[in-house]
Amino acid sequence: MAEGGFPPGFLWGAATAAYQIEGAVDEGGRGESIWDRFSHTPGKTRDGDTGDVACDHYHRYRDDVRIMRELGLAAYRFSVAWPRIFPEGRGRPNPDGVAFYERLLDELEKAGIQPVVTLYHWDLPQALQDRGGWPHRDTAYRFADYAAWMFERLGDRVPYWITHNEPFVVSILGHVTGEHAPGLNDPAAGFRTAHHLLLSHGLAVQAFREGGRRKGRIGITLNLSPVHPASGSPEDEAAARRVDGLINRWFLDPLFRGAYPEDMVEHFGRLIPLPEASEDDMRLISQDVDFLGVNYYSRQVVRHDPGELFLQMRQIDGPGPKTEMGWEVYPAGLGEILRRLHEAYTKAPLFVTENGAAYPDTVSPDGAVHDPDRIAYLRDHLLELSRVIAGGVPVQGYFLWSLMDNFEWAHGYSKRFGILYVDYPTQRRIWKDSAYWYRRVIEANAVVE
Ligand code: GBH
Secondary structure, three states: OOOOEOOOOOEEEEEOOHHHHOOOOOOOOOOOEHHHHHHOOOOOOHHHOOOOOOOOHHHHHHHHHHHHHHHOOOEEEEEOOHHHHOOOOOOOOOHHHHHHHHHHHHHHHHHOOEEEEEEEOOOOEHHHHHOOOOOOOHHHHHHHHHHHHHHHHHOOOOOEEEEEEOHHHHHHHHHOOOOOOOOOOOHHHHHHHHHHHHHHHHHHHHHHHHHHOOOOEEEEEEEOOOEEEOOOOHHHHHHHHHHHHHHHHHHHHHHHHOOOOHHHHHHHHOOOOOOOOOHHHHHHHOOOOOEEEEEOOOOEEEEEOOOOOOOOEEEEOOOOOEOOOOOEOOOHHHHHHHHHHHHHHOOOOEEEEEOOOOOOOOOOOOOOEOOHHHHHHHHHHHHHHHHHHHOOOOEEEEEEEOOEOOOOHHHHHHOOOOOEEEEOOOOEEEEEHHHHHHHHHHHHOEOOO
């Protein structure tokens, strides 16, 4: 394979998530989610932004799929809003809710685009939050019921299922730092959440395998980052191991080795009560998946800091350029993570389920959106990916984050990750230069200038 080339059949895609693009939060019988509640709570999101309208994709999905086809996408990763399917999180399913996703699948099918469906991208039904949310074990069983219902209903049409998106972010940003819904500051709840998310993943995989007649494949998506010490000092190296132990190993080890990492159990166990992890739970969690999804944006550089209670560390800026999120551009980290996964954790196929960058895009007087920084970011990460694959790591697809600008969680609409620019007042989608560029990459099956 030539430099910058990709294997035949490589799955080129783009990704979105329900709450970030759909809008129509009161339509089609949808129930309230924790992100509706959180974003409508004063002070939680930038400028009080909410997902009430977002990109209005709920009404514009046909046009959006047409653009996907024009881009030449082979696959589209989206998420299902659980409260559209079960407005109360459990009980009776809402027929109008699933009908929306059936219409979307119809359009994708006509366009020849493979759907990759994430079941949980952070929008828990508020009714389940009211009963204790993810820190409460029962929520794992409710997720499994929802997942099983989706497999039953759409199993014939969906080739790839992803149970969860980024359980680290749900656990830590949602329950420990409180930057995300439900906005808790309760470390013990964060670790119960992590365990119940993993358990619910295991239960869903079990439901998927039952009967052994499913056509599709099932996996999970983790946000993974290499963690590097600020210096060669033993203190900084230990700090880096701890951060790695939380972001990466706390999720990888249970999934692929059937146990939480011992050094971290000891570390956190001194600070807070950790949930009981029975052998039965760990067996469920570590069932084989068909693939692992990796969301990669940046690395972490950390320094020992005894004043910080939780991990005794402080994050410092790496030397590279930063995106508008303040995240260092560090393409080598993508290769580092993927090689490590293949060597130390799993021989299963890997997918990059998110990778991309926010930059302060504007529409020029000529009507175009020139985003050379984003093209450079994507190009350098794809060049790294093509080298990783050439080196024998089985990465089967790449999903750019994101298809279009959208509701960037606590940052609201202030951060634009799309290759399509969304003019929110008119909802017009404008192709950024990166969209034209990505179309050429897909067409060439190789990184192009
Ligand atoms: C993803 O989250 C989400 O899946 C997606 O919905 C979101 O829009 C997109 O990325 C862009 O943000 O916070 O210092 O640990 C990414 C979440 C961001 C978590 C980077 C880890 C590392 C920097 N990740 N973060 S830090």
